[in-house]
Amino acid sequence: MREIQLRDAKAILSAVVDDAxxxxxxxxxxxxxxxxxxxxxxxxxxxxxxxxxxxxxMASGLAVDDLPKRSEIPLRDAGF
Structure with missing residues (x-):
C-alpha cells in the first residue's frame, strides 16, 4: 500500500481513485x-x-444444552 501526502493526493485524485x-x-x-x-x-x-x-x-444455532457443563470442582489455589 503506497503512502501519499495530502497535497499530492489532491493533485492526482483521479489517479488515486483509479488505483483503488x-x-x-x-x-x-x-x-x-x-x-x-x-x-x-x-x-x-x-x-x-x-x-x-x-x-x-448467535448465528451458529447452538442451544444451551449443546454446550458441555462446567466442572463443579473448585479451582486450585494459585498461590499468588
Missing part, C-alpha cells in the same frame, strides 16, 4: 502522519460487513 478501484489502496498522510485510506467501494463493503464474534456465535 484496481485493488491498490493508498494511505493519505498529513504532516507525516497517516490520516486516511482510499480504497475501492467493493473492498470497503467487504470489510464493513464482517460480522462480530458475538453475531457469529
Amino acid at each position: 478501484v484496481r485493488g491498490e489502496p493508498s494511505v493519505i498522510t498529513r504532516h507525516g502522519r497517516k490520516q486516511a485510506v482510499v480504497m475501492s467501494w467493493a473492498e470497503w463493503e467487504r470489510l464493513s460487513t464482517v460480522p462480530s464474534f458475538g453475531r457469529l456465535l
Whole structure:
C-alpha cells in the first residue's frame, strides 16, 4: 500500500481513485502522519460487513444444552 501526502493526493485524485478501484489502496498522510485510506467501494463493503464474534456465535444455532457443563470442582489455589 503506497503512502501519499495530502497535497499530492489532491493533485492526482483521479489517479488515486483509479488505483483503488484496481485493488491498490493508498494511505493519505498529513504532516507525516497517516490520516486516511482510499480504497475501492467493493473492498470497503467487504470489510464493513464482517460480522462480530458475538453475531457469529448467535448465528451458529447452538442451544444451551449443546454446550458441555462446567466442572463443579473448585479451582486450585494459585498461590499468588
